[in-house]
Every structure is written in structure tokens, then in C-alpha cells.
Amino acid sequence: MTEKKNLPWWKNAVVYQIYPKSFQDSNGDGIGDIQGIISRLVYLADLGIDAVWLSPVYCSPQDDNGYDISDYQDIDPMFGTLSDMEELIAEAKKRNIRIIMDLVLNHTSDEHRWFLEAKKSRENPYHDYYVWKDGVEGELPNDMKASFGGPAWEWVPELQQYYFHQFSVKQPDLNWENPKVRREIYDMILWWMDKGVGGFRLDVIDQIAKEPDRKITNNGPRLHEFLQEMSRETFQKGDLITVGEAWGANTENAKLYSNPDGSEFSMVFQFEHVMLDQQPGKEKWDLAPLPFVKLKQCMAKWQEELYGKGWNSLFMDNHDLPRIVSRWGDDKEYREESAKMLATVFHGMQGTPYVYQGEELGMTNIKFEDITHYRDIETLNLYRERLEKGYSPEDVMRSIYAKSRDNARTPMQWSAEENAGFTDGTPWIEVNPNYTEINAEAERRDPDSVFSYYRTLIRLRKEYPVFIDGKFELLMEEDEQIFAYTRTSDEGKMLVCANFSGEPAKCPLITEWKDAQKLIHNYHGDVADGLRPYEAVMLWKAGKN
Numbered sequence: 001m002t003e004k005k006n007l008p009w010w011k012n013a014v015v016y017q018i019y020p021k022s023f024q025d026s027n028g029d030g031i032g033d034i035q036g037i038i039s040r041l042v043y044l045a046d047l048g049i050d051a052v053w054l055s056p057v058y059c060s061p062q063d064d065n066g067y068d069i070s071d072y073q074d075i076d077p078m079f080g081t082l083s084d085m086e087e088l089i090a091e092a093k094k095r096n097i098r099i100i101m102d103l104v105l106n107h108t109s110d111e112h113r114w115f116l117e118a119k120k121s122r123e124n125p126y127h128d129y130y131v132w133k134d135g136v137e138g139e140l141p142n143d144m145k146a147s148f149g150g151p152a153w154e155w156v157p158e159l160q161q162y163y164f165h166q167f168s169v170k171q172p173d174l175n176w177e178n179p180k181v182r183r184e185i186y187d188m189i190l191w192w193m194d195k196g197v198g199g200f201r202l203d204v205i206d207q208i209a210k211e212p213d214r215k216i217t218n219n220g221p222r223l224h225e226f227l228q229e230m231s232r233e234t235f236q237k238g239d240l241i242t243v244g245e246a247w248g249a250n251t252e253n254a255k256l257y258s259n260p261d262g263s264e265f266s267m268v269f270q271f272e273h274v275m276l277d278q279q280p281g282k283e284k285w286d287l288a289p290l291p292f293v294k295l296k297q298c299m300a301k302w303q304e305e306l307y308g309k310g311w312n313s314l315f316m317d318n319h320d321l322p323r324i325v326s327r328w329g330d331d332k333e334y335r336e337e338s339a340k341m342l343a344t345v346f347h348g349m350q351g352t353p354y355v356y357q358g359e360e361l362g363m364t365n366i367k368f369e370d371i372t373h374y375r376d377i378e379t380l381n382l383y384r385e386r387l388e389k390g391y392s393p394e395d396v397m398r399s400i401y402a403k404s405r406d407n408a409r410t411p412m413q414w415s416a417e418e419n420a421g422f423t424d425g426t427p428w429i430e431v432n433p434n435y436t437e438i439n440a441e442a443e444r445r446d447p448d449s450v451f452s453y454y455r456t457l458i459r460l461r462k463e464y465p466v467f468i469d470g471k472f473e474l475l476m477e478e479d480e481q482i483f484a485y486t487r488t489s490d491e492g493k494m495l496v497c498a499n500f501s502g503e504p505a506k507c508p509l510i511t512e513w514k515d516a517q518k519l520i521h522n523y524h525g526d527v528a529d530g531l532r533p534y535e536a537v538m539l540w541k542a543g544k545n
């Protein structure tokens with residue numbers, strides 16, 4: 001199989017996402033940092049992951065926790081120094097772990113040197129690095145809204161102009177139409193490549209080719225032209241993993257983003273599945289139960305459409321999403337079973353799995369008593385805006401408990417010691433009180449833990465090529481409880497079968513697989529055609545079937 005020899009390394013890889021602020025503090029200031037990450041590389045190597053995606057650690061006023069960058073080529077003192085970063089890259093390399101940097105290229109911080117210059121005058125060489133509109137104070141150019149609330153336009157009296165921002169006012173949008181902007185970005189990327197990074201995650205990359213005059217934000221007409229140029233000028237000069245974050249991705253444009261010819265990225269993050277449990281046409285805060293059959297159809301569609309034509313990324317969690325075990329599992333009675341079940345279903349598919357810090361422990365959502373404990377700009381703005389619109393505080397808190405980004409941002413739970421072993425100081429955001437039960441120290445000792453289960457899943461992916469190239473087929477499509485599919489390759493056939501509910505479920509097809517080899521199972525004992533709550537299993541039959 002010549003194709004396998006030439007397999008890009010990232011097709012076989014599992015990526016671990018670190019949210020640096022909440023991972024490990026090393027100096028007692030309550031904020032996670034790079035030295036903290038270095039001290040935990042042993043843990044990551046033990047889990048078996050191949051790469052770490054680091055959420056931004058560049059200089060930043062932290063209006064949006066680092067997604068507002070004021071210097072792309074330096075590290076924020078809060079996280080350490082450039083030499084700490086170099087040390088991290090080198091130390092990780094010793095353990096065969098590559099470091100993936102987060103590139104925020106749609107916007108900078110308003111404290112970035114380019115924007116400070118741009119604001120000085122219309123003639124300033126940096127003025128055209130951003131998106132401006134002449135106007136009159138108080139008369140907005142149009143009714144476009146920013147993602148974190150309020151209008152997408154901000155008035156600058158000295159210039160008698162508005163600037164455009166898709167996120168907070170402190171995140172002015174870059175003007176990608178300007179070739180100088182693109183060149184600066186490419187040079188910066190090459191500089192990081194020179195430092196030995198293993199790849200890049202590209203923040204809201206489908207929004208760079210905006211045309212606010214026509215109210216176009218994502219999937220602008222020049223998007224793929226820009227991406228191909230960037231890839232040619234930078235990524236293609238190295239052996240990198242690249243993944244674009246694209247909320248507006250569909251299976252058609254995903255084939256461009258992840259074209260096997262390497263002309264854009266290795267893969268994209270698409271979000272169709274994580275937008276199913278909200279009311280159609282509304283915001284994520286407008287909650288709705290998960291339509292399970294639709295989830296299966298959605299996942300199957302992505303598996304089938306990208307087969308041989310692109311590459312999927314597989315994720316359930318990240319720093320913007322609630323904890324999956326609280327969201328689609330049961331974080332009480334069946335926490336361990338359901339966390340393992342979800343992992344089984346996702347890791348069995350074709351694509352590169354991403355594990356978000358704490359997911360491998362089955363960490364849960366947080367319910368802070370009131371809004372004062374929350375830190376996320378999106379959550380805080382939502383609370384204010386919805387109260388102004390007349391929603392009751394209880395109503396808004398319900399949405400926040402379900403969907404706030406802070407659910408994923410409470411400190412990593414390392415041990416049962418004070419502050420979960422995250423810091424000796426006062427953590428910047430409070431620790432989830434369940435750390436005394438749910439923590440890495442306890443789980444690493446326990447062969448039945450969620451952690452041990454993830455470690456096995458990650459190992460299996462490396463042992464059975466069917467994970468990489470097996471063709472996907474969804475079974476029992478209409479069933480309201482069972483998620484079942486097969487993956488078939490030259491070597492054999494794998495069955496993944498999971499009860500996605502807290503009630504027992506019938507699964508007759510297990511009978512046909514009675515004699516198959518069990519790869520992983522989240523309960524003790526035999527599997528039968530009746531699956532227990534959240535029971536999941538992966539079975540394997542070698543040879544032609």
C-alpha cells in the first residue's frame with residue numbers, strides 16, 4: 001500500500017488542545033503559563049497525543065483572552081517569554097509532540113502597532129491595513145452586528161470614520177484586500193515556521209475575505225484565492241498540520257479547504273453538529289434538545305462526502321463550547337460511561353481527533369451562582385444585552401449554564417489538592433468544585449477511568465489502519481437511541497455501536513458480531529444485543545467480510 005507510506009503524519013495523529021490560561025500555573029499568579037505546560041509534557045506524552053494546539057499566547061491586552069493580538073512575534077509576559085516558547089517547542093519535540101500555534105488573522109488588537117498607526121491619519125501607511133468607512137457620527141454605515149454584541153462599526157472622531165469589527169471593539173478587522181497586509185502576515189508565519197512549530201490553527205479563517213458594503217462576512221468571493229496564496233507562500237514550505245476554523249463551512253467548500261493536493265489546509269473545523277441543539281435560525285443561547293437522528297445524518301454526511309476528497313477533523317469540545325459530557329452525555333449518574341461513549345463514537349470516525357484539555361478526564365460544565373463569577377466577554381455581554389431586552393435573569397443564566405464558553409475555561413483538574421493543583425495562588429477563574437472527585441491524579445491510577453479509556457482509544461488508532469482509511473457506513477439510521485456504523489478497509493471491518501441514551505436499548509446487529517474481537521468497551525463483561533445506558537463498543541473482524 002504505497003499510499004500509506006506517503007501518508008501525511010497528521011492523518012494518523014491525535015491533537016490535544018491547551019487553553020494556556022487554564023492549564024497549569026507555574027508561578028502562583030493564578031494564570032496558566034508556558035512553564036506550566038512544559039511541566040505537564042510527561043502527562044501529555046503518557047496520554048499518547050502527537051501534537052498540542054495552543055490557544056494564543058502572544059502579546060495581548062486579553063480583551064478576548066488572547067484572541068486580540070497586539071504583537072504576533074512576542075509572548076505575553078503573563079505566559080512567559082519567547083525563550084520559554086522556544087523551550088516548549090524543543091522539550092515537546094523530545095517527546096515527539098509538535099506545537100501548533102493559533103493564528104488570529106481576521107483581526108488584531110486595537111493596541112497592535114498597526115492599528116495605533118492606522119488611527120493617526122487617513123494618509124498613514126497603516127491606515128489601509130484595516131477596514132474603514134467614511135460617515136457621520138451616530139449614523140452607522142449599516143446594521144451589521146458584532147459577534148460579541150453591539151454594532152460592527154466603531155466611530156473614530158479624529159478621522160471622521162468608522163472601523164469595522166466582527167468581534168469586540170478591541171478587535172478591529174484586518175483588510176485582506178491590501179497585499180501589504182497579506183505579505184506581513186506571511187512573513188510572520190514563516191518566522192514561526194523557522195522556530196520549528198508543527199502547524200497552525202487558523203482562527204475564524206472563513207471571515208477574512210469580508211465585504212461589509214455587501215454585508216458579506218464569511219465565505220467572501222476572494223476567500224479561497226487568499227487561502228491558496230497564503231498556503232503557497234508559507235505552509236507548503238514545511239511539513240505542517242493546518243486547520244482552519246470555519247463556522248460557515250459546508251461539505252462543498254470543505255473539499256477546497258482540505259483539498260488532498262495541499263493547496264489550502266490539512267483540514268477544517270466545521271460546526272454543523274455543534275449547532276444542532278439550538279432553535280433553528282436563532283442563537284446558540286436559544287436552547288433546544290439535541291435532535292439525535294439529525295446528528296447521525298450530519299456526521300454521516302461529512303464522513304461520506306469527504307471520503308477521498310478531503311479530510312475531517314473530529315471534535316466535540318473546545319474552548320468555545322460547553323463540556324460534551326454535560327451537553328450530550330449525563331454528567332451525574334453516568335458521567336464516566338457517557339464520556340467514554342461519546343469518545344468512542346467520535347474517535348471511530350475518519351479524520352483527525354482533537355481532545356480539549358480535561359475532556360480526557362470527563363470534566364463537566366460549571367454552574368457559578370451568579371454572573372459576577374464569569375469572565376468571558378461573550379457571556380458578560382450577553383447577560384447585559386438580554387436583561388436590557390427584558391429576559392429574566394433566571395432565563396439568561398439557564399442559557400449561560402448550558403452554553404457559556406467559561407464552561408470549558410475553568411482550570412484543569414490535576415489533583416484533589418487545593419485549587420485542583422492548578423495554582424498556589426488565586427485562580428483567574430474559579431475551579432469547578434468537583435475537582436476532588438474528577439482529577440488527573442486519580443484517573444491516571446485507575447485503569448477504568450475516562451483517562452485510561454482515552455489512552456486506549458488513541459493507541460488503537462495507531463494500531464489499526466482502518467481508523468485512517470476505512471469507508472464509513474451508518475447503520476440503524478432512524479433509531480432514536482443507537483449510534484452505529486462500520487468502517488471497512490482491505491484489512492477488515494470495524495463496528496462502532498453506542499447507546500446514546502440513559503435507557504437500555506435494543507441493538508440486534510450485535511448478534512452478527514458475536515465472534516468479533518473486542519477493541520474497546522466501556523462496560524465490563526460481554527456485549528449483548530441489549531445495550532445498557534450509554535454502553536459503547538468497538539468490534540473488529542479481520543479479513544474480507
Ligand code: GLC
Pocket residue numbers: 064067068104167203204245319320
Ligand atoms: C474564534 C475563537 C474564539 C474567539 C473568536 C474571535 O472563534 O475560537 O475564542 O473569541 O474566534 O477571535
Ligand code: CA
Pocket residue numbers: 025026027028029030031032033078
Ligand atoms: Ca502564571
